Structures are given as C-alpha cells and as structure tokens.
Amino acid sequence: MTERGERSRGPVDPGVLEAVSTLVIEVRNVVEGLQGGGHASLHQGASVEFAEHKKYCPGDDIRHIDWRALARTDRYFVKAHEREVTLRCLLMLDCSSSMAYQGSRVARSKLDYARVLLGAMAHVLVRQGDAVGLLPFASLPLPHLPPDRKPEYLPALMNRLASLQPAQDGGTGFVEAIHRAADHAGRRAMIVMATDLWDADRDVEVALASLASRGHDVTLFHVLSPDEIDFPFDTTATFKGMEGGGGVQVDPALVREDYRRAVIDMDSRWRRVTGEAQMDMVSATTDKPPETVLAEFASRRHRATRRR
Amino acid sequence: MTFGSPWMLLGLVAVGAVLWLHLKPRRDLFIPFPAVGMLRRIALRRVPRLKVRSLLILLARILAIVALVLAVSKPGLTVRRPGGIRSGMALVQIILLDDSLSMRQTGPGGRTAFDRAREMAVAELDRLRPGDACALVLTGAPARAVRGEALFDLEHVRQDLSAAKPSYRSGDMVGALRLAAKMLEDSPLPQREVVLVTDLADDMWKDMDLPWSDRAGVGFRVIGAVSEQPPANVSVDRVKVQPLGDGVTREVEVEVVVTNHGNEAIVGKEVMLELDGQEVARGSLDVPANGSAVKRFHHRFSEEGAHRGLVRIDGDALVEDNVRYFSAVVRRAxxxxxxxxxxxxxxxxxxxxxxxxxxxxxxxxxxxxxxxxxxxxxxxxxxxxxxxxxxxxxxxxxxxxxxxxxxxxxxxxxxxxxxxxxxxxxxxxxxxxxxxxxxxxxxxxxxxxxxxxxxxxxxxxxxxxxxxxxxxxxxxxxxxxxxxxxxxxxxxxxxxxxxxxxxxxxxxxxxxxxxxxxxxxxxxxxxxxxxxxxxxxxxxxxxxxxxGRLGDREPRRVQVGRPIDLEVSEGMRRLVVLDPGDEKTVFAAKELVDRTRVRFTGTMTPGSYRVWAQMPGFGGLKELSDLEFVVGADPVESNLARVANEEESNVAGSLEGVVGVLPIWPYLLLFAVLFLLFETWLVGYGLRRSHVSK
Known part of the structure; x- marks a missing residue:
C-alpha cells in the first residue's frame, strides 16, 4: 500500500474497501448532472438507453433519424435516448457530541462508525465516477467539501473525514445543516446523512421532507450504539447528557422497558416520516459491519431501480 | 410484654442506619449518554410510581429490621393463667423444695409434709419433656442449689429429689429465689418457670419479693404440700440458764419459754427437764392461745463444770421442736x-x-x-x-x-x-x-x-x-x-x-x-x-x-445452719468438733496455724456440740468447755399455721399470678421474613419486567 493509498483510504479499513469494491450504488430517482455518467438523467440525450420516438423537426440531428421507421411508415421519426449523467452526492455527517458515544459492547464510537460508512460510500461513488462532497455538521457550521468526481479528490475527502472531531457541547444544528445541504447539493442530488437522530425534532422532519420534495435522493443512516437500543445498564446512575441539558438519575432496571419501547417508537416514527417523504432510512447499529450495511443499502437500491 | 434479651433492642439503632442509607445524598455514578432527553421524559412519567416504590421499600426494610430485632429480643406476652403456660418451646424449671424444719410436720398416715412435697416435685418433673432442663434448690437456710445449674438429664434431678431430706433449718426463701433467678439467667432456654413446693407456712411470705420483674417472663407457681390447716403446734422456744447467788452453791435457774401456736389455750402442758442424761424435774404450765408461757426450774449441781441438758414437752405434729437443748457451765463468779x-x-x-x-x-x-x-x-x-x-x-x-x-x-x-x-x-x-x-x-x-x-x-x-x-x-x-x-x-x-x-x-x-x-x-x-x-x-x-479465768464463759448458742467461729489458741495443733450425732469435724494443724479463729459450718442438727483440741505440751485431745456451743432450731419454724386464704390470695396469688409468657418472637420472625420477601419483590420488580421484555 502506497502512502498515497493510505491517505486516500483515510478512516476506512482496507477490508471494508475490499468488501465494498464491487458495490454499485444507484440513485432512487433520476438525477440532474452536467457530465455523462451511469445514472439516468431527467433529460434525454446520448445514450444507449432508448427512450421514445418523436417526429422529426427541422434542426434535429439527422443522425438520429430512425431509418427503419421511415421505411415502414414513410414518416420521419427521430430516436430519443435517455441521457445518463454523473451523480452529485453530498455526504452529511453528524458531528454533534452525542456521536462520540461508543457504548460498552463495541470498540468504536458512532462518529467513527459513520466515518467508515461514509468513507466507504465515497469510495464506491468515486469509483463509479460520481461526484462526492462532504458536509459535516454540528451545532456550529463546519467547513464542507463540494462534490467532485475526480479520483484525486478522494484523499482530501478522506482526510477531512478522518480529521472530524465530535463537538464538545451544544446541539446538532440539523435544520441549518439541511439548509446548507440544499444550497450546496444543487438540483436532484443524492444526499446521504449519517446521524443518530437524537434531538431531531419536528422541524428536522419538515426540513428533510422539504429537501426530498426538491427532488433530492435523501438517505438517512441511523447510526446507534447497541447500548442506545438495549439500555443494558444495571446500576442506578445519573445519565448525563452529551449535548448539555444536565443529567437524570434513574434506576435502569425500572426504565429499561419504557426506554426500549421509546427507541422503537422513535425508529417507527422516522421510518414513517422518511417513507412519506420518499426518503430512505437505513439502520446502522455500530455492532453491525459497515460494509454489510452498505451492501444492504446498495442491494436495496438496485432492487428499487429494477422495479422502476 | 416482656423481653428475654432486652439488650438486643439496641439493634433498633439499625433502623436509623437504614434511614440514613436510604435518605443520604447518593454519590452518583455518572454515565454520559446521548438519549438523556428521552430518559428524562420516561423518568418524569414514572416518578410518582418510583416514589411510592421507594417508600414501600424503605418501609419494608424498616419493618423487617424492627421485626427481626424484636424477635431476637425474645419478646413475650405476660399472661396470667393458673397452671402456667406451656408452649412447644423448651422450658427450664427450677424446683424450690422447702426442706425447712416445718416440713417435718406429720399429717394423716404419719407422712411428713416433706414426703408429700417431694412427691409433688416429682410430679412436676414428670411433666417436663425431653429437651427441658430442671434444677433443684433446697430452701432451708442457707438456700442451696443441689447442682450448680439446670440439668437436661432429668434423671439426675429425680435422683436429687430422692436423696433430699428434711432439715432442721429455718426457711431462706429470699436466698432460694435469688439462686433460682441466677440459674434461670444462666439458662439459654426460652421458657422459664419456678415452682415452689412448700407447706405454705405463714411466716415464709414475710419480706418475700420476687427477684425478677413481671416483665422478665418467669413463670412462678406455688404448690402447697399441706392441703389442710395443720393441728396446733406447741414448741419449746427458748431455754435460759443462769446461776443463782454468787455461784458458790452451784445452783442455777433454768428458764423455759413454751409457745402455743394454736388458737386454743392449753392447760397443764407437761414440761420435763433433763440434765446430763437424767430427768431431774418435771412440771406443767398453762399456755394461752397464740401465746407463750414461762416455766422455771431450779437445780443445784453437785459439781462445777459443763453440763448438758434438754427440755422436752409432749409430742405433737412437729416433734422436733418439742425438745430444746442447752449447756450450762457451772462456775462461781x-x-x-x-x-x-x-x-x-x-x-x-x-x-x-x-x-x-x-x-x-x-x-x-x-x-x-x-x-x-x-x-x-x-x-x-x-x-x-x-x-x-x-x-x-x-x-x-x-x-x-x-x-x-x-x-x-x-x-x-x-x-x-x-x-x-x-x-x-x-x-x-x-x-x-x-x-x-x-x-x-x-x-x-x-x-x-x-x-x-x-x-x-x-x-x-x-x-x-x-x-x-x-x-x-x-x-x-x-x-x-x-x-x-x-x-x-x-x-x-x-x-x-x-x-x-x-x-x-x-x-x-x-x-x-x-x-x-x-x-x-x-x-x-x-x-x-x-x-x-x-x-x-x-x-x-x-x-x-x-x-486465770479468761476462758470461763457460758456456752454459746447458734441457730441450725448458721456458722460459728471457734477461737484458736496459739500453738493449737488440732481441733475436733463433735456434733450431737457423734459425727466429728476435724480442723488440722495447717488450718489452724496463724489463725485466731476457724469457722464451723456443720451446725445442722440441734443439740450440744463439744470441742476438743490438741494443745502444745499436751499429748492427747483436751476438751475445751469454753468452746462448747449449742445449736437450736429457729422458733419461727414452729409456727405451722398455713397462710390464711384471703392472705394467700393477696400475697401468694400476687406472686403466683405471673405464670408464664406467651412467646411472640416466632411470629415476629415470620413477619421479618415476609417483609424481606416483599422488599426483595419490590426491588426486583423492574428487573423482572425488563427481562420479560428482552
């Protein structure tokens, strides 16, 4: 492995990269792009994919006249082909302090996990020739990397991913981050957000739905530690908020059931919200290998594209 | 309510410790956690239930400790019930058997009160079960326990009862009760009872007080060995010998006090004087009911020196007090x-x-x-x-x-x-x-x-x-x-x-x-x-x-069972005391050396006790008439009158009423266990629900 390779890999383990090397991530809808690529464009253009016939009009390129149709119908038709363009993908990474949580049963924090997940995804997308950008967010705005499809761009993105640290305090700044994403993603881009969704309120739902309604392919990777799902603690303790807001003293044995039920409720609510807004939501528990999560996501997208 | 081990109640301090542990500011374990907002909402929703649960846990713990402490304090409800209370727990029973002189009184069939008392004591012993303990205390002065502690081997106690004999002693009920109290204190058994078997003589209740409180939970029963009012008894209470004149004539006056303990006057009661083994005078006197009369005899001795005598009256229910012994040393002034x-x-x-x-x-x-x-x-x-x-x-x-x-x-x-x-x-x-x-x-x-x-x-x-x-x-x-x-x-x-x-x-x-x-x-x-x-x-x-007459003195008198100090002369090598039954008690030289007196405790039989000593420069034993003494019974024992019914109900009844203690500590122990189980259930309530939903 060369030094360059090390740098380009960033936070992503080689094993993960190998596992995702064959993945193809497809967009949920048609997207808009300036350069040709592997994704269906909203506009028709040069491509091998036939779209429809249309009457020849002066000014049309005579190279596109369907001569066979002329022979059969004695009319001039022009073959219209779908235009395949490159994808603009904006990877949003939640860097709030709650993402620093690791839990007792896994070896890395949620932020590290999300780093690997998004890094691997960036690899896949760049390999596909898509443009990938990075927008980390926390309570305060963080510098972002605009989408770029050049392979040389990948190391910079990886380094940026690797250098991200969880915020020390404060909230997540969801809404502001979504607005920034809308500004930077352009039109009909793929927006992938890795977050734990804690403190994501109704405004966040609205903002995300608005983002999706603009034609963006929005995917939420819901990154949680297993401890956040099971609440396996057994000693009465004061649970201190990682994003401020004080703490609360509880006997885990007494609230465990209610907590688990609340986590399930939250998951259900977000699935409903994302479903209604034509968004994808992927559970990414940190005890689950990121390549598996990514593979499942890619597979799901592939199936969805086939059905389309 | 009584407590067998009241000092155990100090354990109630633990309630304070529980309260302190429960209410003290807790040094929390802090765990950083992202979903605190959700936890807070859940906790707020559950606070009322948690508070109730916490209070219930505290209450259960306090009640468990209180019940446990009370249980180990061996509490019992003092219940007055004739015949005593007998629960399933082991019992230690102290039998106080009256062996004083009055127990020698004979009843129908010629059986003494002591014989009947012993039978009743054996019957009490028969009521005991395996695992119970028993001890025998004889109440004649000084009261003495036959063995040092209550025995679980009841056969030994039965043998002690068989070997017991009536004495000439006076009663020492106070001492007997103290001994019983000490033996009860030493016994680990939960149920305790003292049974007094006596003739219920009137005088025994004087100054009698139980050495334990009602709350001590000691059952006390009095069993009368004499059911009917005994016949009137007449006794020779005192004999006093004093010289007449200047002593040169060797004439003495013997003053005899005869007491009638009956309610009817006695006319012509015959009194006989015996000196040196021979009857020397006889007379009669009238003795008023519940009163005394004095009879005086004059006698001239043929020679100086120590003379032993007795005064006797006719036999009645208690023949032992119809005789009183005396010694007279006749010397001129x-x-x-x-x-x-x-x-x-x-x-x-x-x-x-x-x-x-x-x-x-x-x-x-x-x-x-x-x-x-x-x-x-x-x-x-x-x-x-x-x-x-x-x-x-x-x-x-x-x-x-x-x-x-x-x-x-x-x-x-x-x-x-x-x-x-x-x-x-x-x-x-x-x-x-x-x-x-x-x-x-x-x-x-x-x-x-x-x-x-x-x-x-x-x-x-x-x-x-x-x-x-x-x-x-x-x-x-x-x-x-x-x-x-x-x-x-x-x-x-x-x-x-x-x-x-x-x-x-x-x-x-x-x-x-x-x-x-x-x-x-x-x-x-x-x-x-x-x-x-x-x-x-x-x-x-x-x-x-x-x-040269320092040693000339009247013989001393002492009551049965009381010790007497005998003076030891310088160089005395052996001292021998001969009781009326010719039993010898020998004090060897090592017991006499460097001592001015020795204590003789074998005064168990009424009569004259003669003393011999081996003096320096004198080969054999020499009788020391100045050390001779006379042992007599306590005249109080001659009053056989049984305590009157009304008085019995007031005096004996008040003592006997505390017949037992109903132990309640097993129930308290059960409550303690139940409270602990309840507490465990409360603590584990949330846990179990969590596991079920896992």
Missing part, C-alpha cells in the same frame, strides 16, 4: 477486791467509781464478776483469800502486814492490778513484786499536750477479742504517768507502750500469780482512758486474766 486509796463512794472523782462501773457490767457468755470496794484500812483487817484479783486503785501506801498478805496472795496463783492515784505516789511496800522501779511522775500538761499510745502487745490474751482498732485504745491520751525504770533482775513485759518507749501497762509474773501495773490513773485525772470504749473490756479482761 469472779470475786474482785478493789482497795480504794481515795475512798469516796459514788464520786466520779474516785478511781474506784470508773473501775466498779466497768467490772459490774455483765457481758454475754462471760462468767460474771462480783467486785467489792474497800478502803485501805478495811482491807487490812479483812480476809483476802476469797478473792481472785485485787485492784489497788490510787493507794499510796499500805501497812507492811497487808503488803505481805498481798504478796502472798499473788504468789498463790492470784492477780494484782496496781494503778496510781493522782498524787503520783507508789506503793513502796510492794516494791518487791512491782514490774519496775517507780522513779518519778512525768507530765505533759505544762506543754499543753499529752502522750499517746505507741504500741500494744496484740498477742496478749487481754486483747484477743479486741478488733483491729482496739476499740479506741490506741487513741488514748495520757497527760501524766509514772516513770518506771526497768529492774534488770526482774523479767517483765510491756503490754501497752507510750510514744517515747515509756510503758503504760506492765506485767510481771510473781510466783504463780501475775502483777500488772498501770502507770496512769484509773479515773480521768491523768488520762482519758476511762472514757474510751476499750476501757471496759480492758479492765474486765485484765481481771479475768489475772484470775
């Missing part, structure tokens, strides 16, 4: 001639005034002293031989014939006591028998002071009965005294010495007799000795010592 140099009869300024008051005072058990005062002139004409001791009080000089007669008197095993008058002159005519040469008079009055006693020859026979403080003799202050120089040719001893080494009382043997010289006056002119408590015994014992 001690004759003392006081020659007064300043004869002023009755005046306190006369030396003889103090001397006579001291000599005339009777003392118990001692042979009486008959003093006679004469002036010097009369003494010169009268006979001296009938006297045992001569006191020269303030005599300055005497005629040579009288001096010679006095010297002869002393040499013939008699005694002479010389004390100067306040003019300080000595009897120069007796210089040949004086313990020293009188030089002059020494006085501390000019300096306003006085001489004090420095040393007393404690081993001298005069001081033998004196206590450690010599009854104030050592504090005697002497303002003036004779200076007496030692005579190298004369062997003398200083009995009392003043500070500075000067003698206050000297002694010299002359022939077979003894001369004592007091260097100060016998009245208060030169000293405060006459007003000291030790003056009377000093003078009396000096007279007896000089007469």
């Amino acid at each position: 001690l004759n003392v001639l006081v020659i007064d140099g300043d004869y002023r009869p009755g005046s306190y300024r006369d030396e003889a005034f103090y001397l006579m008051r001291a000599l005339e005072t009777p003392t118990p058990y001692d042979i009486p002293i008959k003093p006679m005062v004469v002036d010097v002139a009369t003494a010169g004409t009268g006979p001296l031989g009938g006297n045992d001791v001569i006191f020269l009080a303030g005599v300055e000089s005497i005629q040579p014939p009288l001096a010679n007669r006095i010297i002869d008197f002393v040499r013939s095993k008699k005694g002479l006591f010389i004390a100067p008058g306040n003019r300080g002159t000595s009897v120069a005519e007796l210089a040949s028998i004086m313990p020293g040469r009188v030089r002059s008079v020494r006085s501390a009055r000019r300096a306003g002071g006085a001489f004090s006693v420095d040393a007393v020859l404690r081993s001298h026979p005069i001081f033998k009965p004196f206590g450690e403080g010599l009854t104030g003799l050592e504090k005697t202050r002497v303002q003036t005294h004779l200076l007496v120089d030692p005579d190298p040719a004369v062997e003398r001893s200083v009995v009392v010495q003043l500070k500075g080494g000067l003698p206050l009382l000297l002694e010299r043997k002359v022939g077979k007799g003894i001369v004592m010289l007091l260097t100060t006056t016998l009245d208060r002119d030169w000293t405060d000795l006459p007003i000291r408590p030790g003056y009377l015994p000093l003078v009396q014992r000096a007279a007896r010592y000089l007469a």
